Amino acid sequence: MPNIRDLLERNAVSILSRLGANRHLDDDALLEIWAAATSTTDPHLTACAHCRARFASIDTWLDDLRTDARAEAEKATSPERLAAQQAQIFRRLEALERPARIITFPKFTRARGEQRRIVPRWVPTAAAAGLVIGLATGQLFNLTDMLNAPRPATNSGQLADNVPRPSGQAPSNPSVDEAIFYGDADLTARSAQFLSTLDELTPRARDDDRPR
Amino acid sequence: MTGAQTAGVPSREADSLAASAVKALQAEGRNQEARDRYAELVARHQRRAGRIAFHYMRDAAEADEAVQDAFVKAYSHLSTFREELPFEVWFTRILINGCLDRIKARTRRERWLVSMPESSPAQPDFAERMASGGPSPEAQLLARERRQQVAAALAKLPERQRSVFMLSHYEGCTSREVSALTGLNESTVRVHLFRAIRKLRTLLATDAEHQGLAGEKRRVNP
Numbered sequence: 001m002p003n004i005r006d007l008l009e010r011n012a013v014s015i016l017s018r019l020g021a022n023r024h025l026d027d028d029a030l031l032e033i034w035a036a037a038t039s040t041t042d043p044h045l046t047a048c049a050h051c052r053a054r055f056a057s058i059d060t061w062l063d064d065l066r067t068d069a070r071a072e073a074e075k076a077t078s079p080e081r082l083a084a085q086q087a088q089i090f091r092r093l094e095a096l097e098r099p100a101r102i103i104t105f106p107k108f109t110r111a112r113g114e115q116r117r118i119v120p121r122w123v124p125t126a127a128a129a130g131l132v133i134g135l136a137t138g139q140l141f142n143l144t145d146m147l148n149a150p151r152p153a154t155n156s157g158q159l160a161d162n163v164p165r166p167s168g169q170a171p172s173n174p175s176v177d178e179a180i181f182y183g184d185a186d187l188t189a190r191s192a193q194f195l196s197t198l199d200e201l202t203p204r205a206r207d208d209d210r211p212r
Numbered sequence: 213m214t215g216a217q218t219a220g221v222p223s224r225e226a227d228s229l230a231a232s233a234v235k236a237l238q239a240e241g242r243n244q245e246a247r248d249r250y251a252e253l254v255a256r257h258q259r260r261a262g263r264i265a266f267h268y269m270r271d272a273a274e275a276d277e278a279v280q281d282a283f284v285k286a287y288s289h290l291s292t293f294r295e296e297l298p299f300e301v302w303f304t305r306i307l308i309n310g311c312l313d314r315i316k317a318r319t320r321r322e323r324w325l326v327s328m329p330e331s332s333p334a335q336p337d338f339a340e341r342m343a344s345g346g347p348s349p350e351a352q353l354l355a356r357e358r359r360q361q362v363a364a365a366l367a368k369l370p371e372r373q374r375s376v377f378m379l380s381h382y383e384g385c386t387s388r389e390v391s392a393l394t395g396l397n398e399s400t401v402r403v404h405l406f407r408a409i410r411k412l413r414t415l416l417a418t419d420a421e422h423q424g425l426a427g428e429k430r431r432v433n434p
Contacts, residue, residue: 028410035406062381062409065362069267069382072359076272077262085262085276086254089283090247096288097243 025051030058227253227299235290250287257300258283260383261307267378268311270363278314282307301392308375308393365415373408376401 025033025044033042033055045051230252237246261282265275286293286303293302366374375394379385380401387398387405396404 027413031409031413032406035402035409061413065412066381068355068359068362070263073263073266073382076266076275077259081272081276082258082262085280086251086258089254089280090251092280092284093247093250093287096284 024048025054027054027058030055034058034062223256224298224300227256228295231290231293231299232295234287235293238290247287253299253303254283257303261303264304264307264378264383265311267382268308269314270367274314274318275311278307278311282310285310298392301389304393312371361416362412365412368415369408369411372396373404373411376404377408377412380405 025048030051033039033045039045039055039059045055230249234246234249234253237243237249258279261279262275265278265282266272269275269278282303286306289306293299366377369377372394376390376396379390379393380387385393387401390396390401391398394401
């Protein structure tokens with residue numbers, strides 16, 4: 001059994017330690033009493049009117065805080081809002097139980113699983129028949145020989161063969177391009193002669209440099 | 213004042229019964245009946261859940277979403293619910309964790325976004341307020357400012373202190389109930405509550421001083 005005297009002494013020491021210089025409880029001590037909800041059993045608070053008044057003011061301040069906060073929260077949880085919230089909760093719960101649905105891409109009118117391409121049977125038959133007919137026709141007309149047969153010489157080809165070629169250039173197979181290119185050889189030779197005559201007539205710069 | 217008032221022993225028993233019934237119906241695959249039975253639990257806890265979520269989120273829409281999420285989560289995880297724990301405690305833990313996650317996400321989001329000036333389209337205009345005979349606009353403005361100050365001060369508290377303060381003071385839960393909800397010791401709950409109030413007083417007193425100084429300046433230099 002604990003010694004009553006010891007208990008009283010311990011209690012007195014704890015109260016004295018909480019008293020400030022002016023022998024009243026400080027704010028922290030009052031808050032501690034409030035938090036522990038021991039205001040009715042605290043010996044100093046029951047004895048001291050000054051501390052009791054301060055405690056009451058703290059209590060009122062905290063009550064005001066609560067009243068204010070609860071009023072604001074109640075305003076945010078109006079019956080209409082709660083009803084809408086409940087409806088939404090049950091919509092979500094129903095959605096949870098429904099199996100997931102695969103939504104098809106808008107381009108396709110049917111789901112991908114359902115989409116099966118059916119090829120008509122006559123298509124491969126027609127393709128095979130086309131191949132056989134093609135081969136038979138090829139054999140019949142001997143298309144390879146027709147392609148490799150020599151072509152009749154054209155006018156431009158003959159002309160190209162008569163044109164003198166530049167030295168070092170071997171005559172190649174006559175073609176239309178060559179005929180066009182070498183076809184103007186006469187004109188080129190004539191204009192060269194004309195230009196050399198003109199060159200002889202023209203005074204040169206070195207003639208001007210000579211002392212007159 | 214205590215949480216026992218809001219959720220007494222009879223309602224606690226009813227909660228346990230309802231939760232067990234929903235669990236059994238879910239196991240049997242009778243989903244429609246399970247949902248109907250769950251509606252009882254929702255109706256019983258919805259208002260309180262809304263208040264708690266609002267204290268945390270400070271935004272009606274976000275609180276609404278947090279409550280919805282908590283009820284849906286509780287329903288889908290009801291198979292893990294143990295009957296020895298009150299449904300209220302189990303559900304409130306889910307709700308608080310959800311709110312804290314949302315606050316974290318919001319904080320991360322706000323780091324990158326510039327907040328728009330606060331608009332309150334739901335508030336009635338001057339004529340409506342006068343006609344309704346409610347508090348004067350000045351009183352409403354002062355009340356709103358005070359609420360904002362308290363909310364800002366609460367937001368500055370550490371997470372545990374804030375939770376303990378809101379549950380024990382705003383929701384009137386006892387130390388034991390807060391201990392069950394937060395997983396803290398009862399003595400630790402009291403210590404957190406004391407520290408929370410002390411810090412709140414300091415923060416609000418500092419705010420009041422700042423406002424007083426600003427008022428003095430305005431009077432000197434109108």
